[in-house]
Amino acid sequence: MSHSQMKVAMLSAHSCPVGKLGTRDTGGMSVCIRELACELGRLGHSVDIYTRVHDPDDRQIYELCNNARLIHLTAGGNEEIDKLVLYSHLPAFASNLEEFRERRELTYNMIFSHYWLSGVAGLSLQQWWRVPHVTMFHTLGAVKNAVKAEAHLSAGDDEPELRVDNERILVEKCHRVVASTEQEKQAITGYYGASPGKISVIPCGVNLDQFTVLDMAQARRYLSLDGERIVLCVGRIDPLKGVDKLIKALPYLRDMRLKLIVIGGGDDSRSDVEELRGLARSLEVDHAVVFAGTVKHEQLVYYYNAADVCVVPSYYESFGLVALESLACGTPVVATDVGNHRSVIRQGETGYVVRDNSPRRLADRIALLLTGPGSDKRSASSIRASVSGFSWSNSAEAFVRECRPLLDDSSVS
Numbered sequence: 411m412s413h414s415q416m417k418v419a420m421l422s423a424h425s426c427p428v429g430k431l432g433t434r435d436t437g438g439m440s441v442c443i444r445e446l447a448c449e450l451g452r453l454g455h456s457v458d459i460y461t462r463v464h465d466p467d468d469r470q471i472y473e474l475c476n477n478a479r480l481i482h483l484t485a486g487g488n489e490e491i492d493k494l495v496l497y498s499h500l501p502a503f504a505s506n507l508e509e510f511r512e513r514r515e516l517t518y519n520m521i522f523s524h525y526w527l528s529g530v531a532g533l534s535l536q537q538w539w540r541v542p543h544v545t546m547f548h549t550l551g552a553v554k555n556a557v558k559a560e561a562h563l564s565a566g567d568d569e570p571e572l573r574v575d576n577e578r579i580l581v582e583k584c585h586r587v588v589a590s591t592e593q594e595k596q597a598i599t600g601y602y603g604a605s606p607g608k609i610s611v612i613p614c615g616v617n618l619d620q621f622t623v624l625d626m627a628q629a630r631r632y633l634s635l636d637g638e639r640i641v642l643c644v645g646r647i648d649p650l651k652g653v654d655k656l657i658k659a660l661p662y663l664r665d666m667r668l669k670l671i672v673i674g675g676g677d678d679s680r681s682d683v684e685e686l687r688g689l690a691r692s693l694e695v696d697h698a699v700v701f702a703g704t705v706k707h708e709q710l711v712y713y714y715n716a717a718d719v720c721v722v723p724s725y726y727e728s729f730g731l732v733a734l735e736s737l738a739c740g741t742p743v744v745a746t747d748v749g750n751h752r753s754v755i756r757q758g759e760t761g762y763v764v765r766d767n768s769p770r771r772l773a774d775r776i777a778l779l780l781t782g783p784g785s786d787k788r789s790a791s792s793i794r795a796s797v798s799g800f801s802w803s804n805s806a807e808a809f810v811r812e813c814r815p816l817l818d819d820s821s822v823s
């Protein structure tokens with residue numbers, strides 16, 4: 411029998427897909443989950459996203475969009491808890507989900523888990539329900555540890571063995587793994603011994619209706635910014651994002667009267683932001699740096715349009731949505747050679763991919779982009795056109811193509 415409609419239980423145990431973007435644990439994965447769920451809904455499939463309650467005021471059920479809902483479950487109380495503490499509550503998360511499903515007489519024919527913690531909960535559900543389980547890691551513990559060691563980043567703890575072991579188990583036991591780039595696929599095979607045939611590469615997308623080209627002067631007026639050159643950096647504040655390297659690039663660019671706007675970092679990142687502020691002071695560039703804190707996703711279009719260049723100086727990205735969002739707004743990007751950057755940035759045309767985030771290299775490329783030959787000819791519309799293939803509807807269609815056949819695979823149940 412051929413199943414046409416997918417009824418997906420999506421799992422996002424630790425991070426709420428409608429949580430505040432730019433805080434410590436809420437970033438690209440939440441955007442990806444929301445957008446994929448809505449696009450699958452648009453294609454006629456149905457999606458319930460299950461997440462843990464984080465706030466006693468959370469409603470249990472939100473209608474996200476057509477055919478897609480968000481459902482909060484209690485597991486380990488209803489306050490914020492650490493990710494590793496959540497691990498011990500995953501059995502409760504899975505059994506509460508099952509209880510909810512039974513009470514409402516819901517049925518699912520697919521599990522789609524995001525991040526290893528949800529994957530672990532998904533392994534129980536896959537046994538109980540006998541339906542295919544697709545997982546997407548978003549970041550990999552083994553890669554994070556390797557990157558931190560190579561970059562001599564002492565900040566933050568290493569990713570625990572518990573995570574690395576569970577990622578390896580998941581790769582073996584789930585039915586399909588979705589990676590967002592070829593590099594991620596290689597890492598999953600290399601570190602965890604996955605068979606390449608089990609991994610589908612499905613690039614993330616950008617919401618092309620939300621991230622559009624606006625008039626730069628108007629965007630600046632809207633944000634009360636003046637006529638300086640603006641360098642933008644957007645993301646969670648995390649040592650792996652390399653924001654310190656971008657601040658260290660500023661002294662090389664002193665003559666250019668630049669303002670760096672750093673977006674991201676909620677209350678939970680205050681000490682990291684203070685450290686970056688201290689770094690800017692010690693380099694005497696503090697007058698040129700604004701820490702804007704978290705900005706709502708819907709407001710970011712103004713920042714991307716107000717900026718002359720967006721810089722992504724990360725040591726590691728599994729995909730890297732920010733570069734894509736910036737390009738969709740017609741703003742060029744300087745980014746390290748991680749995640750999807752090499753496939754979305756056209757070298758010298760829509761920005762530069764740099765080998766590493768050394769301050770000198772970042773500064774050189776920023777200067778070249780802003781004042782080098784051709785800098786006055788680059789048009790926002792052609793930059794945007796270069797990423798027109800990266801829509802979330804394409805990602806959702808690829809997901810259906812790659813994963814729906816699992817519904818007819820008799821070896822799954």
Ligand code: UDP
Pocket residue numbers: 431432433436437438439441644645646673674675703704705706707708710729730731732733735
């Ligand atoms: N973001 C946001 N507001 C902020 C900081 C970040 O909306 O204050 C969004 C950003 O636009 C992007 C996501 O969070 O969509 C970050 O995704 P990315 O893939 O760049 O990094 P990740 O969080 O996955 O490491």
